[in-house]
Amino acid sequence: MEFDYRDRVLVPGYTSCLGCGEAMAMRIVAQAAGKNTIFTSCTGCSEIFTSRYPTSSWAAPWIHSLFENSAAVASGVYYALKHRGKLEGVNVIGTGGDGGTADIGIGCLSGALERGDDILYCCWDNEAYMNTGIQRSSLTPFYAATTTSPAGKASWGNDRPKKDIPAIVAAHNIPYVGVGSCGYYRELPRMVKKALSYRGPKYLQIHSVCPAGWRSDPSQTAVIARLAFETGCYPLYEIIEGETKPHKPPKEGWKHVEEYLKPQGRFRHLFRAEGGEGQIVRIQALAGANIRKFYGDDAVPDFAKEAEKKAEEMAEEQEAEATA
Amino acid sequence: MAEKQEILEGAMAVAHAVARCRPEVIAAYPITPQTHISEELSQIVADGELDAEFVKVESEFGAASVILGASATGVRTYTATSSQGLLLMSEVLWNIAGMRLPVVLACANRSISAPLSIWCDHQDAEAIRDCGIIQFYAEDNQEACDQHLIAYKVAEDRRVLLPVMVNLDGFLLTHVFEPTILPDQQLADRYLPPYEAVLKLDPANPATFGAFTEPDKCMEGRWMVHDACMRSLPVIEEASAEFEKVFGRPSGGLLEEYKSRDAETILIAKGSLCGTIKDVVDEMREEGTKVGLLRIKTYRPWPTEAVLKAVSGAKQIAVIERGASFGAGGVMTPEVKETLYDAGMQTPVSGFCVQLGGREVPPDGIREIVDRVASGEKQTAYEYFRLKTEILPELVPGA
Numbered sequence: 152m153e154f155d156y157r158d159r160v161l162v163p164g165y166t167s168c169l170g171c172g173e174a175m176a177m178r179i180v181a182q183a184a185g186k187n188t189i190f191t192s193c194t195g196c197s198e199i200f201t202s203r204y205p206t207s208s209w210a211a212p213w214i215h216s217l218f219e220n221s222a223a224v225a226s227g228v229y230y231a232l233k234h235r236g237k238l239e240g241v242n243v244i245g246t247g248g249d250g251g252t253a254d255i256g257i258g259c260l261s262g263a264l265e266r267g268d269d270i271l272y273c274c275w276d277n278e279a280y281m282n283t284g285i286q287r288s289s290l291t292p293f294y295a296a297t298t299t300s301p302a303g304k305a306s307w308g309n310d311r312p313k314k315d316i317p318a319i320v321a322a323h324n325i326p327y328v329g330v331g332s333c334g335y336y337r338e339l340p341r342m343v344k345k346a347l348s349y350r351g352p353k354y355l356q357i358h359s360v361c362p363a364g365w366r367s368d369p370s371q372t373a374v375i376a377r378l379a380f381e382t383g384c385y386p387l388y389e390i391i392e393g394e395t396k397p398h399k400p401p402k403e404g405w406k407h408v409e410e411y412l413k414p415q416g417r418f419r420h421l422f423r424a425e426g427g428e429g430q431i432v433r434i435q436a437l438a439g440a441n442i443r444k445f446y447g448d449d450a451v452p453d454f455a456k457e458a459e460k461k462a463e464e465m466a467e468e469q470e471a472e473a474t475a
Numbered sequence: 476m477a478e479k480q481e482i483l484e485g486a487m488a489v490a491h492a493v494a495r496c497r498p499e500v501i502a503a504y505p506i507t508p509q510t511h512i513s514e515e516l517s518q519i520v521a522d523g524e525l526d527a528e529f530v531k532v533e534s535e536f537g538a539a540s541v542i543l544g545a546s547a548t549g550v551r552t553y554t555a556t557s558s559q560g561l562l563l564m565s566e567v568l569w570n571i572a573g574m575r576l577p578v579v580l581a582c583a584n585r586s587i588s589a590p591l592s593i594w595c596d597h598q599d600a601e602a603i604r605d606c607g608i609i610q611f612y613a614e615d616n617q618e619a620c621d622q623h624l625i626a627y628k629v630a631e632d633r634r635v636l637l638p639v640m641v642n643l644d645g646f647l648l649t650h651v652f653e654p655t656i657l658p659d660q661q662l663a664d665r666y667l668p669p670y671e672a673v674l675k676l677d678p679a680n681p682a683t684f685g686a687f688t689e690p691d692k693c694m695e696g697r698w699m700v701h702d703a704c705m706r707s708l709p710v711i712e713e714a715s716a717e718f719e720k721v722f723g724r725p726s727g728g729l730l731e732e733y734k735s736r737d738a739e740t741i742l743i744a745k746g747s748l749c750g751t752i753k754d755v756v757d758e759m760r761e762e763g764t765k766v767g768l769l770r771i772k773t774y775r776p777w778p779t780e781a782v783l784k785a786v787s788g789a790k791q792i793a794v795i796e797r798g799a800s801f802g803a804g805g806v807m808t809p810e811v812k813e814t815l816y817d818a819g820m821q822t823p824v825s826g827f828c829v830q831l832g833g834r835e836v837p838p839d840g841i842r843e844i845v846d847r848v849a850s851g852e853k854q855t856a857y858e859y860f861r862l863k864t865e866i867l868p869e870l871v872p873g874a
Contacts, residue, residue: 187678191544192685199687204696207683212676214547215685216570220540223532227500227544227552228676230528234499234550241678259540262533 160186165208167200170369172333172360172376173275174200177246179336180273180355183343186211188242189232191225193251194218196282197275221247223259225270238269242347245272249290250280252356253316264323264352271346271353274316277361285364289314292384293434295417297364302420307430312437320354321390327353328390333360334376335387335398342389358385366416378411383438383455386445397445405442405452408435436462478656478722485616485648486511488655489555489581489641492620494525495663496579496627498553499670500545502530502538506560507593508645509583513555535560539567539580546576547684549675551627554578557645558585561599565606571638572607572700574684577630577670578638579623584746584797585645586832594833595645596797597746600774601806607700609639609707610775611727612745616653618772619643621718621726624658627667628714635707636673637700642774644747646833658722666721704776711773729778732785734760735767740849741789743782743811745771746797748829748836755841766845771807782814792824793848795841799828804857825854829861 156162160181167174177197181190192198192215201208202215216224225245232238245263247256252274263270279297280286287300291309296302300309321328326349329342339357346353360376362369379385380398383405387398409431412418421427421434439455483491490512501520503513520529528545532538535556542552556564561582571578582600586592600610611626613619619641626639643649658666674682688696708729715727733749734756735741742752749770759766769785771778786792792815794808803809808826815822825848829836840861848854 186681189548189676189678198685202683202686204686204688204692207686209683210681212678212681213683214544214676215687216540216543216574217566220536220543220567223537223540224544224547226530227502227541227546228548229544230500230530230541231545231548231550234526234528258533259537262537265533266531 160184160188160209160211161201162208162210164206165201166203167196168363168369170360170362170372172358172372173197173248173277175333175336175372176275176339176357176359179339180244180343180357181211183340184242184244184347187240188244189228190214191216191221191228191245193221193247193256194282195248195251197246197248199282218251219255220259221245221251221256222263222270222272225272226263226266226268229268229270243270245270247274248281249274249276249278250288253290253314254288260320261323264320264325264354267351269350269352271343271355274354274356275359276356277359277364279361279364281361281364290316293437294421294430296420297417302424307427308417308420317354317356317390323352324393325352325354326350326392329355330358330387330389331355332358332376332380332385332387334358334373334380336373338398345389345391364417366419367414371414375411375414378406382406382408382411383442384408384411384434386441388445395445400446400450405450405455407454408438432458432461433465478659480654480656482652483616483655483657484511484650484652485619485643486583486650487515488616488620488657489623489643490515490519491657492623493553494519495658495660496553496624496667497525497551497669498527499550500528500530500542501553502532502541503554504532504535504538504556504560506535506557508585508649509555509557509560509581511649512581512583535563536567539564539571542578543567543571543574543576546571546578547574547676549670549672549677551670552578553580555581555583557583558587558599562587562602565603568603568608568638569606573697575636575700575703576638577627577636579626579630579641580638581623581641581643583645583649584642592832593645595647596831596833597642598798598831600640600642601798604775604806607637607704608775609637609704609711609773610642611639612642612772612774613648614747614749614770616643616648616651616655618726619648620655620657621722624663624666625711625714625718625727628717629707629710631670632710632714633673635703635710637703637707642746647747656724662721666718708776708778727772729773729781730785731770731772733768733770735769735785737765737788738767739765739790740845741767741769741786741792742795742841742845743769743771743786743792743807744795745774745807748795748797751836751838752795752841755838755845758838759842759845764845764849766849774807777810779814782811783818786815786822787820789822791848792822793844794824794826795844796826796828797830799831799857799859808857823848823853826857827860828857
């Protein structure tokens with residue numbers, strides 16, 4: 152069958168890695184938004200793999216300026232269109248990775264949301280600075296090893312839980328916040344269209360598996376992305392006009408976090424180093440708390456509750472040691 | 476058409492001149508001494524006198540980024556800042572120049588911290604000297620206003636397509652009331668027709684902006700910025716000549732030669748300091764000293780040929796600066812030396828930093844500089860003029 156790319160917004164031929172979750176997410180978002188969209192981009196992988204001069208994979212207008220200003224550039228596009236009366240039927244979508252969104256670009260993002268600018272901002276959350284070589288961001292999950300939060304004799308990897316960007320974004324009282332996943336790719340077009348049906352600022356964060364940075368099998372990208380949700384590690388939900396709507400819980404019940412952690416090299420130290428498996432309860436405890444937050448205490452599986460208790464005890468012991 | 480002179484504060488006058496250029500998207504963030512420009516523009520928009528989007532941003536970095544996005548979408552844009560704000564913008568400003576976006580901005584020149592000072596010098600603007608932004612310097616408020624119109628004319632010229640920054644000395648111009656003629660709206664419209672971009676973000680004709688290049692092409696892309704800067708020199712002269720034709724008064728241009736044609740000693744300076752220097756030149760001329768001033772109005776691109784022509788008859792030159800390059804010498808001084816050296820000339824050039832952070836430069840200081848260089852005093856290093864060594868703390872006790 153001949154492949155017809157003429158209707159594609161992100162045209163094939165870009166040079167992403169095999170199994171890139173970010174490319175999946177971006178392709179789906181671009182297609183759902185359509186060609187009457189102006190995209191802005193942070194510096195990062197997606198900018199590099201779609202815009203090598205003199206080629207471009209973008210069949211829609213697209214601009215990359217700097218690492219930290221994608222949201223502000225999107226605002227500028229919006230105000231220019233508004234002034235010339237050309238907003239009707241045109242979407243403005245700002246995009247960026249987790250670092251460009253949650254760390255270095257959070258000021259510009261907050262400004263755009265607070266002003267009520269009519270843009271959709273999409274964060275491809277692959278949980279580290281991948282383009283520069285897997286450095287820790289504030290969206291790197293607890294105990295993941297990165298090149299700046301490596302595991303070692305005195306470290307289990309990144310020692311902080313993920314920053315709750317969707318909550319920060321939602322606190323700007325914007326009409327739509329969505330947290331999706333490249334593993335639930337059938338959901339994404341609906342979320343994009345839902346978001347774009349609102350006037351004002353919208354935010355969509357998409358969990359994007361990075362086989363190169365997560366040290367995972369490129370053929371397993373969608374499977375791993377789903378496990379992130381099915382274990383409670385990465386809750387999926389929408390906050391529509393202030394009302395939180397969680398994704399329907401996994402049919403077969405919540406899984407142990409090990410199922411999500413094991414296929415990823417970034418958590419390998421937890422399974423290989425002495426005492427590592429004992430540390431996993433902390434991740435399980437965080438996952439349990441996530442499940443409770445969105446589905447209530449009754450939904451939290453017993454093994455997660457046990458992990459929470461154990462994690463608490465471990466924290467108390469640590470505290471006692473520290474004060475002793 | 477006769478235009479009326481009004482007594483206006485510099486920042487207010489600039490805001491009204493900018494409004495008559497009909498910018499479509501304005502983004503600005505408060506910083507002293509620029510703030511009156513953006514406050515007044517907000518009021519003009521709030522009063523319905525200017526149909527523009529005034530974007531209230533979270534930082535100067537955001538201001539420059541919003542302007543970048545709007546300019547890339549094909550509308551006329553404006554921002555104004557000072558000092559720390561300009562430095563916070565600087566990453567974006569380099570990007571704007573590289574993307575060849577005809578943004579116009581004002582810098583109300585102010586010192587850079589530390590120590591903190593809100594007062595005037597040129598270190599802010601000089602810190603972004605090399606980024607590809609065309610830089611004008613105003614001597615008075617009238618010129619600051621006029622240079623904004625010329626700035627848009629040059630920036631949007633298809634032979635140029637570069638950002639232009641109008642520098643006006645913080646407080647010394649921004650907060651000073653002077654008789655000023657605001658450009659008549661009809662004349663302004665004649666001089667500056669509505670802006671139409673060559674290429675813009677438009678779904679009907681999708682284009683990719685800000686692509687990355689590999690080493691085999693990047694240098695050529697950067698050279699094009701330099702080339703556009705150089706090509707703007709005649710465009711600035713043309714735009715200034717047309718300004719005079721339309722408004723009936725000369726303004727803009729590359730430089731001003733003030734009693735320098737037959738001068739043995741030529742002073743070179745930019746900005747409002749030139750007002751004081753001109754007074755000193757007048758006095759010393761009356762006393763029989765052959766002294767003149769070369770005032771740099773366009774600092775980037777550096778008008779090499781015009782400078783050379785203007786100083787070729789001088790016996791000695793003194794460059795009077797409100798800037799410095801710590802660890803080296805002056806900023807403009809070495810550029811003057813380079814200009815002469817490349818032409819095979821050996822005219823002695825002395826450089827003086829007369830002010831950082833707003834200290835007053837009294838006429839007798841200028842006079843002293845003229846006397847010293849005219850007497851043949853040879854300078855061995857850039858001089859921090861009248862540095863108060865008596866108030867310096869003992870930095871290395873016992874040394």
